[in-house]
Amino acid sequence: MNSNAHNQVSIHALDGIPDIHPGDDLSGLILAALDGNQCSLDDGDIIVIAHKVVSKQEGQIIDLNDISPTVEAQTLGSELNKDPRKVQVVLSESKRLVRTSKRPEQDEGTIIAEHRLGFICANAAVDESNVDAAGKVILLPHDPDQSARGICQDLERASGKSLGVVITDTFGRPWRMGLVNVAVGLANVPAKVDLAGDMDAYGRVLSVTVPALADEIAAASGLLMSKNGKKPVLIFKGVDWQRCESSARDLVRPQQEDLFR
Amino acid sequence: MNSNAHNQVSIHALDGIPDIHPGDDLSGLILAALDGNQCSLDDGDIIVIAHKVVSKQEGQIIDLNDISPTVEAQTLGSELNKDPRKVQVVLSESKRLVRTSKRPEQDEGTIIAEHRLGFICANAAVDESNVDAAGKVILLPHDPDQSARGICQDLERASGKSLGVVITDTFGRPWRMGLVNVAVGLANVPAKVDLAGDMDAYGRVLSVTVPALADEIAAASGLLMSKNGKKPVLIFKGVDWQRCESSARDLVRPQQEDLFR
Secondary structure, eight states: OOOOGGGEEEEEEOSOOOOOOTTOOHHHHHHHHHHHTTOOOOTTOEEEEEHHHHHHHTTOEEEGGGOOOOHHHHHHHHHHTOOHHHHHHHHHHEEEEEEEEOOTTOSSOEEEEEETTSOEEEGGGOBOTTOSSTTEEEOOOSSHHHHHHHHHHHHHHHHOSOOEEEEEEEEOOSSBOSBEEEEEEEESSOSOOOOTTOBOTTSOBOSSOOBOHHHHHHHHHTTTSOTTTTOOEEEEESOOOOOOOOOGGGGBOOGGGOSOO | OOOOGGGEEEEEEOSOOOOOOTTOOHHHHHHHHHHHTTOOOOTTOEEEEEHHHHHHHTTOEEEGGGOOOOHHHHHHHHHHTOOHHHHHHHHHHEEEEEEEEOOTTOSSOEEEEEETTSOEEEGGGOBOTTOSSTTEEEOOOSSHHHHHHHHHHHHHHHHOSOOEEEEEEEEOOSSBOSBEEEEEEEESSOSOOOOTTOBOTTSOBOSSOOBOHHHHHHHHHTTTSOTTTTOOEEEEESOOOOOOOOOGGGGBOOGGGOSOO
């Protein structure tokens, strides 16, 4: 098997990341899991982390019993057959609603919202699964880029290696069925790679070829990061990337360039 | 490093796939490249192929000099500053146009079209890069699922292994910047995996969790399938999947469920 670094990428799931609680030392738990999995970090490795463990560590969990829905949330909840307290949390996490809809065959309707960080997704990324009690919902981290940078610095300090971190969430998509993981927080890893000016195989300049590197990595993480939440941390080895100052917000298409809002 | 099959995925790019011409024995060239890369196939391996080599093998290449644009194509070409012959090819490949737009700062405008196979993408997937002569454009394969099945059967017969094939194209996306590879043709690999009824880590039933497995694989392929077109074939090992009759058209969101057309 060809072992050239740029001809091979490997993805490793870490077993043994425990259930995370507010204030836990997430970086320390990742380092312990690396040890437990006999996985050592190399320069250029990218650590991919499901946002939920970061959100939990940061206490980004809302008890719906603490929420008093506004009239707006009550009205929308009634239209969509959604818990108005959950609708209130979605509204609080959103800059604006992009679409709301309920088809007759749906039990609960759909809210597509622009999250306060710019991401457009269902329910402003407010999620009920993998929370340790019914009646609680989990938000994105307060600033997922900052969370990624903090974890990356901890792991770089402990390992002495140059690393990247991608924090992911699972989003639906227009036009295509099924969910894919996308990048919501980045440390060092470029959001996208501008190949403009590079040549194709026939020596013609590629004008608009901008692979969304961080989303390629995030989507790949879905192959091992089982949705049941038990493998929230993966290590990617062999990805060809250049360290840079980056932000997952660079993956948000500016409104004036977006034909589908 | 943990070698448990479900804790590790590896992706291998094959060097040495030559430029493909109509009528070439693509399966034979892939088998030769596997040999040349000392890469053997195992049960459960998934072969990921950039559609362009399949399209070329099938002769899905149009010489724009052979195209006489209709008045509709001429008008739209003029509005969007696009070669009307290319617009004509886009129209011929489309069921309908979803959006057309040209912003002042764009040299050439954008056509988002519903491809005859249902995929919604820019220019109905008609592409100018990686064709061996200016003035030619390349289409999707005539029936990418059928192409995938044919190649998969050839590779299974030669190797004696149970395999899957994913044929990819590179699409832009609403809401998010950058391009990702998506699945446009499938053999044996499920388009998506229905986890409904499975439990999350806290024993609650996951109601709407449907990872788009084939698109996760396609997006991951972008990490090695450099856009310059020289590594169009990858081997994925270690993916957890169940063989089934599948079609990439199962990834197309039905119009009545799509809030963004």
